[in-house]
Amino acid sequence: MNLLVSEGSQPLALLALEDGTCFCGRACGASGEAFGEVVFNTSMVGYQEIVTDPSYAGQIVTLTYPQVGNYGVSEAAMQSSGTALRGLVVRDLCHTPSNWQSVCAFPDFLRDHGVIAIEGVDTRALTLRIRSAGAMRAAISTIDLDPESLVARVTASPAINAHNFVADVSPRQERVTPASSYALRVREKTGRAALRVVAYDCGEKRGIEEGLAAIGCEVVAVPFDTPAARVLSLKPDGVFFSNGPGDPRQVTQTARAAEDLLGRLPVFGICLGNQIMALAAGADIEKLPFGHHGGNEPVMNLLTRRVEITAQNHNYGLVFDSMGPLEPELSEGETTHVRDLRHWVELGIAPVVRTPRLGRVRLTHVNLNDGTPEGIQFLDLPAFSVQYHPEACPGPHDARYLFDAFARLMDAWRERDNGGSVSPDYLSIDVREGRPHHAEA
């Protein structure tokens, strides 16, 4: 709210970065102090989905679109039961929203959920700072307004990779979500039985659970440290590894379970899940300078050569060339790894590597902005994963077909010849077919 409108009713607040940069502003959520890693998200809408996304645990999120809160808060937009992020930075927060779905104003929501938030910040300047200096430690305070002091405390605060944030946001207990009845009817008509998926909930977004339910899966969400044996005892058709916060290398239990489960039944992973599956296959993990957080990242599916516009939220990613040497006979004779994976886009090849533990893995999706890997498919076992968010929430629905791909994989696995394998073409779905149709929406 503008100062001339608020008449000074909002207390002052300070945002301090590790590199010494400070921004003054006004408190617009809960009062207090928040320390975390500052990142920026370039989605123009979807602020409520963002603040309720558990993957932001440990982070202070800057929204690049300057006016936030315009359409208020709705129950439908919740991605978890609350908020997990450390703090929120915006340019201008709306106290008088308007939308038929809105039940309250966003600043009230932030305050009720204890989210420390600051407005009046030149978020573009902050974004450019993060772009050049990388994601870094930061703090928002409504108490300590002395820049020097707050910066000093930021530099003394722990780094994001020092803590297992997944343990904070993963549920303690299992829970079951039923499949969508519409999807079950559709499956029934085509002679396919209901599916059951066990989801490792490392901070799973509701949108994903809805995505799985929408393809006819009953979802049993389990804590991140559930042993593989327990999962197998639930007799699922497939296992899903969810998104989640922080450094995947902190989440060793889940990676171990992934190692045990891969090859025994169909597996699908999103975001952190993708990293965990890659770790299981022996890949290196790298931290991107400032990550991908937004709803406009172009990704090419190398199998269909179609581009999908994707929602993304990650700071860590797998290193494709660390997974193993190229398999020339499946990579059209190519033997040399290139770091910028757009190389493969230009060549029109979906390259395959041989991993030490889990057989051959194909690169299926590449980010066209920076050439980072966005999706992989295991060729010798029924599994695939993507770094981005097919459930969107917020963001474009282009990648929804990946849920269908998972269903196709599970169906094919069920019907496979004894001991036979599954044809890898389950991932070759045209993005246009995957977009939701009016009737479903």
Added chain:
Amino acid sequence: MPRRDDLHKILILGSGPIVIGQACEFDYSGTQACQALRRAGYEVVLVNSNPATIMTDPETADRTYVEPITVDAVTSVIEREQPDALLPNMGGQTALNCAVALGETGVLERYDVEVIGCDLDSIRIGEDRELFAAAMRDIGLEVAASGFAHTLDEAMDIADGLGYPVVVRPSFTLGGAGGGIARNEQELEQIAGQGLALSPSTEVLVEQSIEGWKEIEMEVMRDGAGNGIVICSIENLDPMGVHTGDSITVAPAQTLSDDELQRLRDYSLACLERVGVATGGSNVQFAVNPEDGRVIVIEMNPRVSRSSALASKATGFPIAKAAALLAVGYTLDEIVNDITRVTPACYEPSLDYCVVKVPRFAFEKFKGTSEVLTTRMKSVGEVMTIGRTFEEALQKVLRSLEDGHDGLGLDEAALFDEKHFAELVALPTPERIFYVAEALRRGWSVGRVAGMTGIDPWYLYRIADIVTAETAIRRLGLGGMDREHLLAAKQLGFSDVQIARLCGCTEEVVRAVRKVLGVTPQVKTIDTCAGEFAAQTNYHYLTYEDGGATEHTEAARPRAIILSAGPNRIGQGIEFDYCCVHAAYALRDKGYETVMINCNPETVSTDYDTSDRLYFEPLTFEDVMNVIEIEQPEGVIVTLGGQTPIKLARQLEEAGVPLMGTGSDAIDLAEDRDRFSALLDQMGLAYPPSSVAATIEEAQQAARSVGYPIIVRPSYVLGGRGMAIVYGPEELASYMGEATRVTPDHPVYLDAFLEEAIELDVDALCDGTSCYVGTVLEHIEECGIHSGDSACCYPPFSLSDTLVQNVRDITHRLALACGIRGLLNVQYAVKDEQVFVIELNPRASRTVPFSSKASGVPLAKLAARVMTGEVLADLPLPPEERETGYFAVKEAVMPWARFPGSDVRLGPEMRSTGEVMGVGATFPVAYAKTREAIDYEMPSEGTVFISVRDADKRAIAPVAFSLAQMGYRILATRGTAKTLRAVGIACEVTKRVGEGHPNVHDVLAGGGVSFIINTPHGHDSRGDGAVLRSEAVSRGITNVTTLSGATALLQALAVLRNGRLSVCALQDLAVRQQ
């Protein structure tokens, strides 16, 4: 997929003249397309009849045909050039319609021309509402319940079924022409009747009204591989019911949640697939019910559009350029994002700012027409601005309009119509936004205003915030505001003028205080990606942020700032933008770093690669000074952007800004009537007797000494705004009553009106020591018709060489005497071989683009070079008095059909929106081409109705005689018939409107008239003639209101009867001249 190598030569169709609903956004898109395809190695052939465009510069395409966009002319071009492909989706509906016609007549097949970028079927589905509705139902999208009517009775039946109100939309008309909302049977009869008449297929859609729903547009692109992206969402502040071209629009959409927006994205992309858009950009419009989010598809345009130009400027994504490349085989992922240069064009722009567009209207020029906005577009231009918040962008955009507002209210003359106040809050008119703000200022609740207007409460809350801040500023006063307060005021978009008015001080004081407190604007960049990647281009806007972070970079080369022309309006259109673009090109070639300031999203000047740096900012003193202080230019050019920058010249010079070219004193000398008359006296040059008056009494006295009839006009105006010819004291009194409201600070000028004189327009260059006359243009219509509305010819077709030389000599002397450095334009009247000076404009004129194309001398570019100090002697100039071997004619395009109720006649006040050019071996051939370019088809047979005033009776005889010889039937009113019969011309007599039935009105209504020659009787605008002319307009019948125009038309008709006219490329004219 890489570029197609099987294509070599591509034909692009432009959109023809600027008309309401199809303006210079198509110059922007067409220019981008030409440049992109040439860079990709194709040979480009262009057809466009509009000379004021950058697109029709001989340098833009390889072969440029300034010819009518008709099947005949384009067929001739195809025969001559043998192109491999036709790209029709850059030139608006005109180009699409022409492409469809070329397909239907078999021309494309005969010459083996492939249509690229869209296919003809998709054009049909996009435009034919019945097919479109079926297609949308196919993919599960809801369309408004509706039915098609081909007769009035059918329309009535459908409306009865749907219930009133209903929306009427004619098929295949431009900008929704002929459409509207009917609330009852009477209104339906009127609107549907007109719509049926205007629709080429005599078809209207009668549709359930969804007035009050949110209107959202999605700008979408698709490539040949099937990749689809949304470039931008645009939300209309005005709800459904107002044409999007007449609405205040906001990008990105502000009041939709992610869920709602992504659904619209899914629908848009599905719509493109279903309609079958092969490649390129499209625009899909939706209505969203604010109560429950229900979505209805309104329409889609399978081509670049006004909205796509806006989306390009709003996001930095060059839609037209990308569309052109997609048409020749590239895919979106193969095209590089121009701005980041490291990421592909296959992504969706993210904005970290808010963009607001406001239309500019011209109702003051069309008295008698209703100002209520409907589904039929009436605006003549638009402005766009960028802010970090909606509030900031809204206030900036309202002060960009140049119609007396300094922002959202708090204007000098804040006059509200108290009697109709509530009505004017509720009704959509150009002024509604100010009434809405005033209502909130008066304490009306947001709920109440939302209920009355249908405007989403979110926008009203923001406006209420601005109003609250006004109170705070007024209470605090300038002294009571600290740095934070002043920053907060600037962040809400308050101009210094507004703050000064609230605090009771002057703009200069506010500016000084701001600077002391360190409240100065920062440079931000439009980068398509909200800061995620570094921008390689300098596309900027200014805003106020705490912290002082700026994205301004120092330049190695000296900088020159060019001030462009702001919103298109009648009298100041694309021609001035053209001059500014040329200056940018010329100065860049000379090693300058060029900086453009403008706020018109339709133009080439606001393309981020036209100049080295672009500031998308209002052209007010405050905003311009902000850029100047940041850029520290070597000079600022104020003489190419029309009256907009000229008005700032003195203030800028006083602030110590170096002007390039003609200085403010020279400008003042030419524009100050007294000083200029004194100069003419001193030089011994004739000019019509004139006088100045500030009051009615003074005016009456002055008029007596000058003698009636007189031309009266306010000082410092463009396009003859507020100008009139008055014939007696009563008329003068009523004029003075109104005129003083136009510009209270400036007096009124009274000039003797030279009846039946020939008017000349001269465009010339001057370097301070010598002068070069580029063109002498002879007007077709006589003195008294505004030069902008008159047709003109280069070279003069009826003047002696001696007289033309005399005019050149006078121009040389005047230019030097005034101290012009750059372009000037002089208007002369020639009567009885005597030359009178009417006025001198110390700046680029409206005719510069036409003059440049007609003469082959790029006047604006040369002017920019002169402004940098080059001398004419060193410039490549052909001799002034050379034989051309051809004639070039410019004709004005009038928007009568958009303004029912206003009098249809040419006069001293300019009303045309655009112009066309024709080139031919003779004057009649060139003029005939302009008629074809405007009307697309000339009536070659049938009945001509003639009714002329007494003064013209003698001269009409030869015209009528020729018409009769050509086989036209002649119908006349009694008086005219008497004259005609007396000289032996057979004609029929019809009754006047007041004389009972059947009268001339009935004949027109019966469709029995091909065209009309009707010269108005004196000053009467309410008589028989007015009814007649208005009827002609609503039926699309050509109507000539001057005798000189009739003579020219007659010659053109004669030429057209001899068969298809030959076409000629501009590039060949240059050769012919040498």
